[in-house]
Amino acid sequence: MKRRRWIELVISAAWIGGIAWTANNFLRRASGIRLQLRKIAVGREDELRQRRFLQVEISGRTVHINASSDRLVALDLRCTHGNCTVRYTPKQRHFVCPCHGGIFDSEGQVISGPPTKPLAQVPLRNEEGIVYILDHT
Numbered sequence: 001m002k003r004r005r006w007i008e009l010v011i012s013a014a015w016i017g018g019i020a021w022t023a024n025n026f027l028r029r030a031s032g033i034r035l036q037l038r039k040i041a042v043g044r045e046d047e048l049r050q051r052r053f054l055q056v057e058i059s060g061r062t063v064h065i066n067a068s069s070d071r072l073v074a075l076d077l078r079c080t081h082g083n084c085t086v087r088y089t090p091k092q093r094h095f096v097c098p099c100h101g102g103i104f105d106s107e108g109q110v111i112s113g114p115p116t117k118p119l120a121q122v123p124l125r126n127e128e129g130i131v132y133i134l135d136h137t
């Protein structure tokens with residue numbers, strides 16, 4: 001084997017080894033990332049249904065649980081236009097944003113602007129009649 005060919009092989013092996021080492025480190029770090037998920041009990045489903053709705057503070061945000069329809073819906077009350085906290089008006093069964101007047105229905109869908117996106121839904125879990133919010137913040 002000529003000297004030049006031998007140097008090319010050594011350099012190629014170093015490149016491949018470096019790439020393999022980098023990929024290995026990346027995969028080890030990526031697999032170490034864990035999503036923190038908290039399960040927070042908010043009450044018994046039958047009690048929520050009697051109350052029709054409940055608002056709770058979780059991780060600095062207000063979550064509204066609507067229990068007046070067939071399925072329970074939890075909404076993050078941060079307005080999708082500018083992050084103001086919307087207010088629920090039980091009589092009209094909708095949410096009004098105090099900042100620019102955006103209005104959302106009881107399912108969080110936009111009724112009138114300026115917001116264009118619905119309120120974010122927060123995952124719920126019902127385990128043996130107890131309702132939990134699944135918080136991943």
Ligand code: FES
Nearest residue numbers: 079082097100102
């Ligand atoms: S922040 Fe809610 S309408 Fe603008």
